[in-house]
Amino acid sequence: GENVEQHPSTLSVQEGDSAVIKCTYSDSASNYFPWYKQELGKGPQLIIDIRSNVGEKKDQRIAVTLNKTAKHFSLHITETQPEDSAVYFCAAIPSSFGNEKLTFGTGTRLTIIP
Protein backbone atom coordinates (compact mmCIF):
# COMPACT_ATOMS: atom_id res chain seq x y z
CA GLY A 1 0.00 0.00 0.00
CA GLU A 2 0.86 3.67 0.01
CA ASN A 3 3.42 4.94 2.52
CA VAL A 4 3.72 8.66 3.30
CA GLU A 5 6.69 10.02 5.24
CA GLN A 6 6.64 13.54 6.68
CA HIS A 7 9.50 15.72 7.96
CA PRO A 8 10.26 17.38 10.25
CA SER A 9 8.13 16.19 13.16
CA THR A 10 8.54 19.55 14.91
CA LEU A 11 9.39 22.96 13.50
CA SER A 12 9.83 26.33 15.20
CA VAL A 13 10.12 29.52 13.18
CA GLN A 14 10.24 33.19 14.04
CA GLU A 15 7.09 35.13 13.27
CA GLY A 16 7.33 36.56 9.76
CA ASP A 17 9.74 33.89 8.53
CA SER A 18 8.83 31.04 6.18
CA ALA A 19 8.12 27.42 7.09
CA VAL A 20 8.54 24.38 4.85
CA ILE A 21 7.24 20.88 5.53
CA LYS A 22 8.13 17.99 3.24
CA CYS A 23 6.47 14.66 2.46
CA THR A 24 7.44 11.71 0.31
CA TYR A 25 5.14 9.01 -1.00
CA SER A 26 5.75 5.53 -2.33
CA ASP A 27 2.98 4.84 -4.86
CA SER A 28 3.94 6.50 -8.14
CA ALA A 29 0.31 6.30 -9.30
CA SER A 30 -1.03 8.44 -6.43
CA ASN A 31 -2.70 11.50 -7.88
CA TYR A 32 -4.08 13.67 -5.07
CA PHE A 33 -2.10 15.28 -2.25
CA PRO A 34 -3.89 17.35 0.42
CA TRP A 35 -2.59 19.19 3.45
CA TYR A 36 -4.60 19.35 6.67
CA LYS A 37 -4.18 21.71 9.62
CA GLN A 38 -5.13 20.61 13.11
CA GLU A 39 -5.51 23.23 15.80
CA LEU A 40 -5.39 22.26 19.45
CA GLY A 41 -8.46 20.31 20.52
CA LYS A 42 -9.99 20.23 17.06
CA GLY A 43 -10.23 17.89 14.11
CA PRO A 44 -8.01 18.35 11.02
CA GLN A 45 -9.17 20.76 8.35
CA LEU A 46 -8.17 20.88 4.70
CA ILE A 47 -6.09 23.97 3.88
CA ILE A 48 -4.75 23.24 0.39
CA ASP A 49 -4.43 20.36 -2.05
CA ILE A 50 -2.71 19.55 -5.32
CA ARG A 51 -3.32 17.05 -8.07
CA SER A 52 -0.68 15.20 -10.02
CA ASN A 53 -1.22 17.19 -13.20
CA VAL A 54 -0.13 20.41 -11.45
CA GLY A 55 3.36 21.30 -10.18
CA GLU A 56 2.49 24.15 -7.82
CA LYS A 57 -0.56 25.73 -6.24
CA LYS A 58 -0.85 28.89 -4.15
CA ASP A 59 -3.48 30.29 -1.85
CA GLN A 60 -2.44 33.58 -0.27
CA ARG A 61 0.45 32.75 2.14
CA ILE A 62 0.25 29.02 1.56
CA ALA A 63 1.68 27.09 -1.37
CA VAL A 64 2.19 23.44 -2.20
CA THR A 65 4.70 22.04 -4.70
CA LEU A 66 4.76 18.58 -6.21
CA ASN A 67 7.66 16.70 -7.77
CA LYS A 68 6.22 13.56 -9.35
CA THR A 69 9.59 12.25 -10.51
CA ALA A 70 11.05 12.35 -7.01
CA LYS A 71 7.68 11.46 -5.42
CA HIS A 72 7.67 14.28 -2.94
CA PHE A 73 5.53 17.31 -2.18
CA SER A 74 5.98 20.25 0.17
CA LEU A 75 3.94 22.82 2.05
CA HIS A 76 5.29 26.36 2.13
CA ILE A 77 3.95 28.99 4.53
CA THR A 78 5.28 32.51 4.06
CA GLU A 79 5.11 35.49 6.44
CA THR A 80 4.14 33.19 9.30
CA GLN A 81 1.75 34.43 11.97
CA PRO A 82 0.94 33.14 15.48
CA GLU A 83 -2.30 31.59 14.21
CA ASP A 84 -0.25 29.33 11.94
CA SER A 85 0.85 27.39 15.04
CA ALA A 86 -0.77 23.96 14.68
CA VAL A 87 -0.10 20.38 13.61
CA TYR A 88 0.04 19.89 9.85
CA PHE A 89 -0.59 16.59 8.08
CA CYS A 90 0.14 15.67 4.49
CA ALA A 91 -1.72 12.85 2.78
CA ALA A 92 -1.95 10.95 -0.48
CA ILE A 93 -4.56 8.84 -2.20
CA PRO A 94 -3.32 5.38 -3.14
CA SER A 95 -4.55 4.76 -6.64
CA SER A 96 -5.36 1.11 -6.08
CA PHE A 97 -8.27 2.06 -3.83
CA GLY A 98 -9.86 4.73 -5.97
CA ASN A 99 -10.83 7.88 -4.14
CA GLU A 100 -12.09 6.42 -0.89
CA LYS A 101 -9.09 6.45 1.38
CA LEU A 102 -6.30 8.83 2.30
CA THR A 103 -2.95 7.76 3.72
CA PHE A 104 -1.68 10.38 6.16
CA GLY A 105 1.82 11.37 7.17
CA THR A 106 2.76 11.41 10.85
CA GLY A 107 2.33 15.16 11.25
CA THR A 108 4.48 18.25 11.88
CA ARG A 109 3.99 20.42 14.94
CA LEU A 110 4.67 23.99 13.82
CA THR A 111 5.31 26.62 16.45
CA ILE A 112 5.52 30.30 15.53
CA ILE A 113 7.74 32.25 17.91
CA PRO A 114 6.49 35.84 18.46
Next chain:
Amino acid sequence: NAGVTQTPKFRVLKTGQSMTLLCAQDMNHEYMYWYRQDPGMGLRLIHYSVGEGTTAKGEVPDGYNVSRLKKQNFLLGLESAAPSQTSVYFCASSYYGQGAYEQYFGPGTRLTVT
Protein backbone atom coordinates in the same frame (compact mmCIF):
# COMPACT_ATOMS: atom_id res chain seq x y z
CA ASN B 1 -25.15 23.02 9.49
CA ALA B 2 -23.48 21.27 12.37
CA GLY B 3 -21.10 19.42 10.01
CA VAL B 4 -19.64 16.32 11.65
CA THR B 5 -20.42 15.73 15.31
CA GLN B 6 -19.09 13.07 17.67
CA THR B 7 -20.37 11.80 20.97
CA PRO B 8 -19.08 11.49 23.60
CA LYS B 9 -16.19 13.99 23.75
CA PHE B 10 -14.39 12.14 26.55
CA ARG B 11 -14.67 8.67 28.02
CA VAL B 12 -12.77 6.55 30.50
CA LEU B 13 -13.21 2.78 30.32
CA LYS B 14 -11.85 -0.10 32.31
CA THR B 15 -10.18 -2.97 30.50
CA GLY B 16 -12.80 -5.36 29.16
CA GLN B 17 -15.65 -2.86 29.08
CA SER B 18 -17.50 -2.07 25.89
CA MET B 19 -18.70 1.18 24.37
CA THR B 20 -19.97 2.76 21.17
CA LEU B 21 -18.82 6.03 19.66
CA LEU B 22 -21.36 7.86 17.54
CA CYS B 23 -20.60 9.98 14.51
CA ALA B 24 -23.26 12.03 12.75
CA GLN B 25 -23.04 14.25 9.66
CA ASP B 26 -25.65 16.53 8.14
CA MET B 27 -23.98 17.13 4.77
CA ASN B 28 -25.52 14.14 2.98
CA HIS B 29 -22.06 12.64 2.44
CA GLU B 30 -21.75 9.12 1.07
CA TYR B 31 -18.38 8.28 2.59
CA MET B 32 -17.61 8.12 6.31
CA TYR B 33 -14.43 7.15 8.15
CA TRP B 34 -13.11 6.37 11.62
CA TYR B 35 -9.49 7.23 12.46
CA ARG B 36 -7.41 6.98 15.57
CA GLN B 37 -4.69 9.49 16.37
CA ASP B 38 -1.73 8.56 18.52
CA PRO B 39 1.38 10.66 19.26
CA GLY B 40 3.95 10.36 16.48
CA MET B 41 1.76 8.10 14.36
CA GLY B 42 -0.52 10.52 12.60
CA LEU B 43 -4.04 9.48 11.62
CA ARG B 44 -4.63 5.79 11.02
CA LEU B 45 -7.78 4.52 9.36
CA ILE B 46 -9.76 1.99 11.40
CA HIS B 47 -12.85 1.35 9.25
CA TYR B 48 -14.72 3.23 6.58
CA SER B 49 -18.01 3.15 4.71
CA VAL B 50 -18.78 4.07 1.12
CA GLY B 51 -22.54 4.18 1.64
CA GLU B 52 -25.45 3.22 3.85
CA GLY B 53 -25.26 -0.44 4.83
CA THR B 54 -21.62 -0.87 3.75
CA THR B 55 -18.43 -1.06 5.80
CA ALA B 56 -14.81 -1.92 5.05
CA LYS B 57 -11.60 -2.42 7.00
CA GLY B 58 -8.89 0.16 7.11
CA GLU B 59 -5.32 -0.01 8.30
CA VAL B 60 -5.93 -0.92 11.98
CA PRO B 61 -9.34 -2.64 12.27
CA ASP B 62 -8.61 -5.24 14.95
CA GLY B 63 -10.63 -4.82 18.15
CA TYR B 64 -13.21 -2.53 16.54
CA ASN B 65 -16.52 -2.99 14.78
CA VAL B 66 -18.63 -0.49 12.85
CA SER B 67 -22.13 -0.10 11.51
CA ARG B 68 -23.76 2.30 9.04
CA LEU B 69 -27.46 1.67 9.33
CA LYS B 70 -28.35 5.23 8.35
CA LYS B 71 -26.54 7.39 5.83
CA GLN B 72 -25.93 10.17 8.34
CA ASN B 73 -24.58 7.99 11.16
CA PHE B 74 -21.45 5.86 11.53
CA LEU B 75 -20.94 3.95 14.79
CA LEU B 76 -17.64 2.63 16.12
CA GLY B 77 -17.81 -0.14 18.71
CA LEU B 78 -15.25 -1.53 21.11
CA GLU B 79 -16.44 -4.90 22.40
CA SER B 80 -13.71 -5.47 24.98
CA ALA B 81 -11.57 -2.40 25.53
CA ALA B 82 -7.81 -2.74 25.96
CA PRO B 83 -5.25 -0.14 27.16
CA SER B 84 -3.79 -0.15 23.62
CA GLN B 85 -7.04 1.44 22.45
CA THR B 86 -6.36 4.57 24.48
CA SER B 87 -6.36 7.22 21.77
CA VAL B 88 -8.17 10.15 20.24
CA TYR B 89 -10.77 8.99 17.73
CA PHE B 90 -11.85 11.10 14.80
CA CYS B 91 -14.75 10.60 12.46
CA ALA B 92 -14.76 12.14 8.99
CA SER B 93 -17.05 12.25 5.99
CA SER B 94 -16.73 13.14 2.31
CA TYR B 95 -18.71 13.40 -0.88
CA TYR B 96 -18.66 10.70 -3.48
CA GLY B 97 -17.73 11.75 -6.96
CA GLN B 98 -14.84 12.41 -9.29
CA GLY B 99 -12.36 14.69 -7.61
CA ALA B 100 -14.42 14.89 -4.42
CA TYR B 101 -11.66 14.00 -2.00
CA GLU B 102 -11.97 16.54 0.83
CA GLN B 103 -12.70 14.96 4.18
CA TYR B 104 -14.55 16.85 6.88
CA PHE B 105 -13.54 15.90 10.41
CA GLY B 106 -15.42 15.91 13.67
CA PRO B 107 -13.93 17.36 16.90
CA GLY B 108 -12.73 13.99 18.21
CA THR B 109 -13.38 11.68 21.17
CA ARG B 110 -10.63 11.20 23.75
CA LEU B 111 -10.79 7.65 25.09
CA THR B 112 -8.74 6.36 28.00
CA VAL B 113 -8.70 2.66 28.86
CA THR B 114 -7.31 1.82 32.29
